Amino acid sequence: MNFRSFFGPLAVSLCFIYTAAAQTPLSVLASNGMKAVVVELAPQLEKASGRPVSFDYGSTTGLLRKIDAGATFDVAILTSDAIGALVKQNKLSAPTRTDFARSGIGVAVRSGTPKPDVSTAAAMKRMLEGAKSITYAGDGASRPAIDKMIARLGLTSEMKPRTILTTGSGAAMTSVADGKVDIVMTLMSELLPVRGIDIAGPFPPELQGYVTFGAAANLKAAQLESAKAMIAFLKSAAAGPVYKAKGMELVRP
16 A cells, blocks of 8 residues: 555645634624724734634623524623623633723713813713713613713703613714714723714713623633633733723733
């Protein structure tokens, strides 16, 4: 038997299979609140994981629906509360779970219009009382903190008829950029990259609410080691400057 003629094609086939496997994308579900960071870090995440990374963005609520419906993915980057719930439901791997960044909530108006003062609780109250309309995502991770802020200012009933809740923060920010609504409130990490709006500032400290984000691998992840490597990079000091530039801060373990 000519062993060279027998093993030659076999070696080529094995090499092809290995190469194809190495190029299989890592599938990641990522919350909109992390989108700006993830887009910036994508090349480094691919380098850390050793393979291309495919991202599917959406609100945490929307991505949870996809997971419940049986979506195939390797890593979930969601709010820490959502990650914790999925770990308890045995849908995400507890050993791979980590928290790595948080974002405060801010206020923005249409570009070119006067920015309201939002530096104190009293200023926030005056801003809301004077606004003809406000908007934020009804399914957004920041909604509980925004609702709580409005309630603390005693404006829940007053603001209800002037509040437009959207599906996802993108629609809320677009409506303000288009001049259809006066004020949008959402995570600073979501406001910063959007054109057509100007950020008035973050909520004042006494009213601020933070949303923490984390990640974990799918219990059925096809690329588990790559998933672990990517998650490790997300919580590394090397990612810190990007979090800061995108309106977030690194959360230390």
